[in-house]
């Protein structure tokens with residue numbers, strides 16, 4: 001067991017207990033000087049302008065902080081989830097649906113993913129014009145869609161289709177506020193202090209009526225986010241906090257969130273090290289994700305729901321998502337099988353079919369296409385067949401780039 005967090009300390013401090021991770025036995029500044037927060041363990045000095053695989057500086061950069069209606073019904077509810085999208089990503093999948101803000105890997109001419117590694121020489125040497133083009137490539141697409149409809153938790157039973165996500169009419173319109181231009185070499189988005197981040201959480205609760213705070217890909221900002229959550233809790237944040245991630249997490253870093261996060265929403269992307277290496281340069285992903293999910297469940301306990309918002313909303317627990325990749329049904333079955341045999345109904349599964357081929361993988365023999373209806377049905381039939389009862393599925397036309405939000409900084413300032 002490691003550390004207990006001193007909630008009022010600023011900079012945030014952790015006390016170290018026996019056997020703890022030395023990287024956490026230290027101040028925020030020290031953690032940022034030699035960053036070991038995620039499984040990449042780059043050791044980048046983020047205070048000096050160096051960056052690791054995540055490309056994140058020492059201060060939090062947000063791409064968007066607004067109501068979001070596209071999550072599982074127990075998260076979005078009627079009022080929406082207060083989604084806070086963090087820029088940068090330590091996993092960086094080649095097929096990333098949010099590549100504009102994650103800075104994810106790109107496929108090289110050989111078909112393998114490539115990405116810049118740690119660049120100690122500093123930010124100015126980071127992304128060039130290519131990155132900037134990617135940043136703006138989806139701007140102007142204001143079409144937004146939402147999954148809503150049946151707001152009850154769905155079950156997989158027999159071969160009956162019990163939709164939990166149902167397509168809704170496209171809705172227009174986030175503010176057409178342009179993204180704040182940041183200096184060349186930095187991630188797209190807007191830099192915020194921990195106090196400002198706490199203020200955003202409170203605004204989403206108090207003014208926008210969000211059902212929860214949904215932290216999307218905050219892995220590389222865990223200490224700052226934990227501090228901001230502590231500030232916000234002291235100022236009256238009471239709605240559940242959801243930690244929404246790719247599942248590539250260190251247990252020791254997750255422990256900084258203990259008592260601050262109510263619901264974990266990790267992906268479980270790959271069961272094969274080869275697939276994880278090919279698509280995310282992370283052959284250790286399967287074992288790392290298994291340990292991370294175990295730590296998440298240790299913190300939250302079994303999944304539980306409450307009434308609110310006229311719907312059934314998640315209150316505590318873990319929902320594990322799996323996005324079915326084209327041509328990967330067998331690997332997906334292994335994932336569903338492992339999750340179900342290990343955790344049964346203590347967790348909820350969300351089996352997703354919304355994979356959308358992004359421009360950078362259009363030429364890839366598998367990733368260049370959508371998943372087929374038949375592939376998805378095979379996976380759902382398998383889940384039902386092995387007895388999965390707590391879960392969500394998707395239906396309708398979900399594999400569209402138009403479901404991806406506009407990264408225009410909405411709600412950050």
Ligand code: SF4
Nearest residue numbers: 035038042052053054
């Ligand atoms: S959070 Fe970023 S800088 Fe830190 S270890 Fe991970 S990839 Fe490297």
